[in-house]
Amino acid sequence: MNGVSASTHRPFRPGWTLALVSVAAFLTSLDVMVVVTALPTIQEELNASLADLEWTVNAYNLAFACLMLIGSALGDRFGRLKSYVFGLAVFTLASAMAALAPSVEILILARVLQGIAAGVAIPVSLTLLGDAYPPHKRGRAMGIWGSVSGAAVAAGPVAGGLITEGLSWQWIFWLNVPLGVAATILAAALMRESFGPRPKMDIVGLGLASLGLFGLVWAAVRAPGLGWGHAEVVVMALGGVVLMVAFVFWEHRAEHPVLPLRYFRARGFTISNASAFFMHFSLIGSLFIISQMFQIGMGANALDAGLRILAWTAMVLVVAPIAGRFSDRFGARPFIVGGLLLMAAGLAWLGAVAGADTGYLVLLAPLAFGGIGIAMSLPSTINLALSSVPMEDMGVASGANNAMRELGGVFGVAFLGAMFAANGGYATPAAAIDGFRAALFLGGAMALVGMIIALFAPGRRPAEAAAPAAPEPKVAKTGG
Structure with a gap:
């Protein structure tokens, strides 16, 4: 790979890298949930149907989840910084397009473009961050990134x-x-360019993985409205599974696989990705439910509901950088296990005490438990995934980990939404509370599953203990 960049003549500034990739984390993570409270206003002003409103949310998540591996592969092949800058620029333009949208169709198209751009920028942003810090300082950096993303x-x-x-x-x-x-x-x-080790892109592998993820995510986002037994949902889910199985078989034979299956022989990589799926299943699904619970079950307006969730958010901002720093010293496993256990306990506690007349002070402690839990587990899970592969392969590891987290979030919203509907629904506030409580118990159970999986993670940084020495990632150079 012959890359050219002026970055080699700049003094390298890891702090700038952390700050700038955190901006992308903030913008792309905020857009996962920010539009939800605006849906009634959008419906009125753009004359949108219920299906239109669903796609205003789902179009972003669908594109975001399906583009992760492609985003990391493009970064490895053409330059991670180039991909990051391109993704961030397109995300910015798509945001302006959404703000100017004269119709709901244009708004949905803009949301698709936002999701595509986020799918390109986020995997390489984590790779750039991992490359900027040595392993013994990476956890703290991931903690700050995770606090921004989670908050x-x-x-x-x-x-x-x-x-x-x-x-x-x-x-x-x-x-x-x-x-x-x-x-x-x-x-x-201000940031420096780097490349991955693969001279060729695995086009077939990328296609199979992206289409497989598309089928799975499509089934998950359509199931709440159509039902899990609907033909469209079943066909898309089965198609997604078949394509993902084909992807695994192809990767065994590919000369330059997009996701080398040998990574899964590293216990830390496999465990971190499995835990990440259940962690985000619980996190995104539960936040979706909690926001509605405050509004529909307890009578708060949209702003009030958002303010009540600050007990969760504040814990993420405070605890994640501290947890990331200590995970550098003690390894990721205790923080993933402890964090997911706290998150499971917080959600179960919240489900147990929630009621139409429950005072907010009663809910503070379980909300704080959930925030502390995700603050401990999120950066540690990412750090474990990136530390489990050689440094030059962090782009692929980042793409896989991001894909698992986004996939978990989409399925979390779908399954917790289905649990809510099956146990109460919107008929009355009392019925809604019953549904919300059942959904929160499911969210806690999924966090507990992630915790049990994390018990089998390596005790210390696996890359230093088990992985062979690997060359530094290719850094673009200029002559002289």
């Missing part, structure tokens, strides 16, 4: 309610533009 997801309902009520729903998307423009310019100027 953005939890703060989405707050931001959406505040902006929609104080300004207009368009400002949900306009907010991204100045931050995106500034981050794009600064990233191009």
Whole structure:
């Protein structure tokens, strides 16, 4: 690979890398949930149907989840910084397009473009961050990144309610533009370029994986409205499974596989990805339920509901950087196990005490438990995945880990939503509370599954203990 970049003549600034990739984490994570509280206003102003509103949310998640492996492969092949800057720039433009959308169809198209751009930028952002810090400092950096990402997801309902009520729903998307423009310019100027080791792209593997993920995610986002037994859902789910099986068989034979299956012989890589799936299943699904519980079951408005979730968000901001730093010293396993156990306990506790007349003070402690739990487990899971492969392969590891987290989040919303509907639904506030409680118990159970899986993770950083020495990633150079 012959890459050319002026970055070799700049003093390398790891702090700038951390700050700039955290901006992307904030923007792309915020957009997972921020639009939810604005849906009634969007429905009224754009004359949108219920199906249109569902796709306003799902189009972003669908594109985001399916593009992760492609995003990491493009970064390895053409330059991680180039891919990051391109993804961030397209995300910014798509945000402006969403803000200016004259119809719901244009808004949905803009959301697709946002998801595609996020799928390109986020996997390489984690690779750039992992490359910027040595293994003994990487956990702290991942902790800060994780605190920003986790807080953005939890703060989405707050931001959406505040902006929609104080300004207009368009400002949900306009907010991204100045931050995106500034981050794009600064990233191009201050971050360094690097490449992965693969001279050729595994086009067949990328196609099979992306289409397989598309089928699985499509089934998950359509199932709440159509039912899990509907022909469309069954066909898409089965098609996704068949394509993912074909992907595994292809990767065994590919000369330059997009996801070398030997990675899964590293216990840390396999465990971190499995735990990440159940962690995000619980996290995204539960936040989706909690936001509605405050509004429908307890009578709060959108802004009020968002503010009540701040007990969760604040814990993420405070605890994640600390947990990341200590995971460098003690290894990721205790933080993943302890974090998911706290998250499971918090959600079960919340489900046990939730009621139409329950005071907010009663809910503070379980919400804080959930926030502390995700703050401990999220950065540690990412760090374990990246530390389980040679440094030059962190791009692929990042793409796989991101794909598992996004897939878990989509399935979490679908299954917790189905649990809510089966145990109460929207008929009355009392019935809704019954449904919310059942869904929260399921969210806690899924966090517990992730915790049990994490018990089998290596005790210390696996790459240093088990992986053979690997060359440094290729860094673009100029002459002289």
